[in-house]
Amino acid sequence: xxxxxxxxxxxxxxxxxxxxxxxxxxxxxxxxxxxxxxxxxxxxxxxxxxxxxxxxxxxxxxxxxxxxxxxxxxxxxxxxxxxxxxxxxxxxxxxxxxxxxxxxxxxxxxxxxxxxxxxxxxxxxxxxxxxxxxxxxxxxxxxxxxxxxxxxxxxxxxxxxxxxxxxxxxxxxxxxxxxxxxxxx
Amino acid sequence: xxxxxxxxxxxxxxxxxxxxxxxxxxxxxxxxxxxxxxxxxxxxxxxxxxxxxxxxxxxxxxxxxxxxxxxxxxxxxxxxxxxxxxxxxxxxxxxxxxxxxxxxxxxxxxxxxxxxxxxxxxxxxxxxxxxxxxxxxxxxxxxxxxxxxxxxxxxxxxxxxxxxxxxxxxxxxxxxxxxxxxxxxxxxxxxxxxxxxxxxxxxxxxxxxxxxxxxxxxxxxxxxxxxxxxxxxxxxxxxxxxxxxxxxxxxxxxxxxxxxxxxxxxxxxxxxxxxxxxxxxxxxxxxxxxxxxxxxxxxxxxxxxxxxxxxxxxxxxxxxxxxxxxxxxxxxxxxxxxxxx
Numbered sequence: 001x002x003x004x005x006x007x008x009x010x011x012x013x014x015x016x017x018x019x020x021x022x023x024x025x026x027x028x029x030x031x032x033x034x035x036x037x038x039x040x041x042x043x044x045x046x047x048x049x050x051x052x053x054x055x056x057x058x059x060x061x062x063x064x065x066x067x068x069x070x071x072x073x074x075x076x077x078x079x080x081x082x083x084x085x086x087x088x089x090x091x092x093x094x095x096x097x098x099x100x101x102x103x104x105x106x107x108x109x110x111x112x113x114x115x116x117x118x119x120x121x122x123x124x125x126x127x128x129x130x131x132x133x134x135x136x137x138x139x140x141x142x143x144x145x146x147x148x149x150x151x152x153x154x155x156x157x158x159x160x161x162x163x164x165x166x167x168x169x170x171x172x173x174x175x176x177x178x179x180x181x182x183x184x185x
Numbered sequence: 186x187x188x189x190x191x192x193x194x195x196x197x198x199x200x201x202x203x204x205x206x207x208x209x210x211x212x213x214x215x216x217x218x219x220x221x222x223x224x225x226x227x228x229x230x231x232x233x234x235x236x237x238x239x240x241x242x243x244x245x246x247x248x249x250x251x252x253x254x255x256x257x258x259x260x261x262x263x264x265x266x267x268x269x270x271x272x273x274x275x276x277x278x279x280x281x282x283x284x285x286x287x288x289x290x291x292x293x294x295x296x297x298x299x300x301x302x303x304x305x306x307x308x309x310x311x312x313x314x315x316x317x318x319x320x321x322x323x324x325x326x327x328x329x330x331x332x333x334x335x336x337x338x339x340x341x342x343x344x345x346x347x348x349x350x351x352x353x354x355x356x357x358x359x360x361x362x363x364x365x366x367x368x369x370x371x372x373x374x375x376x377x378x379x380x381x382x383x384x385x386x387x388x389x390x391x392x393x394x395x396x397x398x399x400x401x402x403x404x405x406x407x408x409x410x411x412x413x414x415x416x417x418x419x420x421x422x423x424x425x426x427x428x429x430x431x432x433x434x435x436x437x438x439x440x441x442x443x444x445x446x447x448x449x450x451x452x453x454x455x456x457x458x459x460x461x462x463x464x465x466x467x468x469x470x471x472x473x474x475x476x477x478x479x480x481x482x483x484x485x486x487x488x489x490x491x492x493x494x495x496x497x498x499x500x501x502x503x504x505x506x507x508x509x510x511x512x513x514x515x516x517x518x519x520x521x522x523x524x525x526x
Contacts, residue, residue, distance in 0.1 A: 028207065067207065068200035076196055083189075095192070102191050121194040129202055141206035145195045148209075156209040160256065163362045165313035166346065 003066040010058035017058075018051050025067055029074040035147040036078040036095045042085070046078045053077065075145070094147040101172065102144065121184055128178045132171065139164065140171045245367045246300035249287050252365040252375045253296070260296055260377075261496070264289055264445040267415035273408040280306045281343055283393040285408040286373065291415045291443035293450065294495055295349070295357065296377040299391050299408065303343045303370040307397070308335040311364040311372075312346035316398060323366040335398070338369065342398035347374040350390040350407070356381025379448070379493050386412055417442035420501055422522035429456045430509040430518035432463030433490055438522065440501055447497040449477070453490045464490075468512045475499030 001020050009017035029050050033043035050073045063069035082095050129137050139157070142148045150168075154161040249268065250260045260268070271285035286298040303309040308331065314322050316332030325334070335342045349357065360378035367373065376391075389412050396403045420440040428434050438451040451470075455461065470492065477494035503524045509517040 065200040065204055068203040071203055071207075072196060079193070099189065099192060121191065122197045125194050125197075126199055126202075129198060134205070137202060138206045138209060141195075141198065141202050142209055144192065145198060145203060146206060153209065159361050160258075160363055162311060162313070162364050163360075166311065166362050169313035170346075 003063075006066060007058060007062055010055065011062075018055065021051060021054065021066075021070065022047075025070050028067060029070055032071055032074045032146055033078040035149070036075070036082050037085070038094075042081055043078070046074060046081055049077045050074045075147075094149050097149075098144055098147055101168070120182075121179075124179065124182050124184055128175055131178075132174075136167065136171055139167055143168055245371055246284070246286055246298075247365055247367055247373045249289065249296050249298040249375050249377075252298065252363050252373055253377065256363065258296075258361055258363075258377050259496075260289060261446055264415065267291075267413075267444050269411055269413055271408075271410045273410065275406045275408065277395075277404055277406060279343075279395075279397060279404060280304055281309075281345075281395060283347075283395075283406055283408060285391060285410045288389070288410045288412060289415070289445055290380075290412050291417070291441065291445040291448075292419070293379060293381075293441045293443070293448035293493070294377070294446060295355070295380050295412075296375065296445075297349060297389075297391055297410060298373055298375045299347045299393060301345045301347070301372050301374065301393060301395070303340070305370070306340060307343035308338060308340045308369045309343050309345055309366070309372045312344045312394070314344065316342060323369060323372075325369070332398070334369070340369075343395055344398070345372060345374070345393065345395040347376065347391055347393045349376055350392050355386060355389055355412075379495060385414065388412055415443050415445045417444065417447075421525040422505060423525055425521045425523055428520045430520060431467040432456050432461040435507060435520050438507075440497065446495060449494040449497050451492040453492060455490060459488075460490075466511045466517065467509055468514070469510050471508050471510060472499070472505050473508075475501075475505075 001024065006017060006020045006024065009020060026047065029047045030043055033046035033050075034040070037043050037046065050070060053073045054070060057073075061069075079095060086096075129141070132140065139153065142153055143150075148156075150161050150164050153159075153164050157164065159167075250262075250265070253259045267289060269288045271287060273285040274282065276282040281304060282302050284300045284302075286300050287296075288298075289296045301309055308323070310318075310323055310331055314331060316335075317330050319327055320329045320331055320334045321327045322331065329337075331342055348362075349355065349360070357378055357380045360376055363375040363377075365373045365375070389410055391408045391410060393406045393408060394403050420442065421437065422440070423437045424435060428436060432455060433453050434456050436452045436454065438449050441448045441450070475497060476499060477497045501524070505522045505524075506519050507522060508519045511517050
């Protein structure tokens with residue numbers, strides 16, 4: 001079913017909307033949740049919460065990219081759940097490893113000014129991604145948006161794990177320099 | 186700023202970038218199972234062939250054939266006569282040295298190898314490692330961090346990386362890196378990948394970068410190397426009749442024959458003028474009787490899809506049928522090609 005038809009089902013409050021969403025994007029949402037939570041039960045709950053959130057958001061929202069819309073909700077819900085599960089300490093899953101990797105891109109600290117800078121970061125990240133070659137961007141987004149494991153990325157791309165790690169390392173270095181130049185560190 | 190803020194900030198990246206990364210396979214190469222078997226056989230042959238073992242004087246560096254032998258990017262034995270031994274070498278003020286070892290080029294691919302030695306001062310580790318990583322990263326038995334190991338040896342960690350320069354000049358499209366430790370102080374880095382067939386140069390440069398643990402300054406050394414292409418014939422095949430499958434038209438393809446490995450570059454275009462979801466159904470393409478080790482699709486500078494196969498093996502007859510296979514392993518469609526005289 002086309003995305004526009006699924007969105008129409010949401011607008012007409014037809015529960016088929018959830019079934020069709022699950023049929024078309026259930027696997028995508030589950031993979032994102034699994035990457036972050038590494039728990040079948042938690043991942044399934046996150047996907048269910050995603051559908052509920054979509055049900056409550058559409059209408060009034062009419063997403064242009066339904067896949068990205070759902071994926072964003074899943075990622076947000078799953079990261080929240082991961083934070084609660086970890087309760088301040090580092091939990092398992094790719095989120096914990098990704099956090100460690102990203103530490104080298106920032107200066108640390110959490111003063112109010114830094115909180116403000118975090119908001120500016122959203123725009124800066126898009127500018128940073130705009131400037132990356134497509135393949136490098138795909139690799140970076142796969143790791144830090146989809147939170148895919150290095151092993152999984154190596155299998156999907158045909159690159160060696162060391163090559164994936166190297167490319168991610170170089171992109172993180174670019175990000176660190178970019179954030180420094182933008183005054184966001 | 187906290188790292189969690191940074192991770193959260195990714196949530197709001199452009200939708201296009203989220204969609205783009207949904208399917209990594211669309212942007213990177215895939216390996217055919219058949220060719221994996223071939224590579225395993227080839228690796229076994231290489232392992233028992235003493236003729237292929239390359240020793241580099243003074244150091245114990247491995248060559249590109251040894252480093253890649255158990256990988257999908259293995260340098261074939263037929264390529265051995267075309268591997269150019271290099272000589273550029275430099276010792277830095279910090280006390281580590283690097284040596285350009287080998288280069289292998291043909292019209293559509295390249296492989297280079299470079300050796301880095303930390304002498305008796307440094308434990309040499311890949312640039313993506315950190316002191317807290319396990320020593321298995323450099324081939325030692327698990328159970329100790331790199332930092333602890335270096336301290337125990339009375340050495341310092343030296344993070345190293347290497348990469349070919351002037352990628353545009355060489356027409357380099359994709360690269361893959363391998364790091365192989367020969368000891369805790371010696372490492373060979375191999376970079377391999379695909380290049381444009383339309384570029385022909387006689388020399389290149391490899392940049393080696395390294396920094397000592399705890400120091401911010403990165404030392405870079407540029408090592409020149411010669412490029413001598415192991416050139417062969419180019420076969421051109423053109424499509425007959427309807428050539429649109431999975432939202433793309435495949436107009437022709439070229440087979441670049443080389444002792445370093447044959448490769449195929451397909452000339453394609455989007456049927457609708459731009460990428461459509463129909464292409465997501467495509468898992469792979471194949472031609473009867475032909476195997477390849479790496480297939481990849483990417484958009485070229487003109488915004489057209491371009492598929493490349495490397496290490497292509499098989500018989501190139503007058504007529505070949507290209508089949509398009511979906512994720513259920515069903516044939517979506519096929520295109521017939523005739524060899525041009």
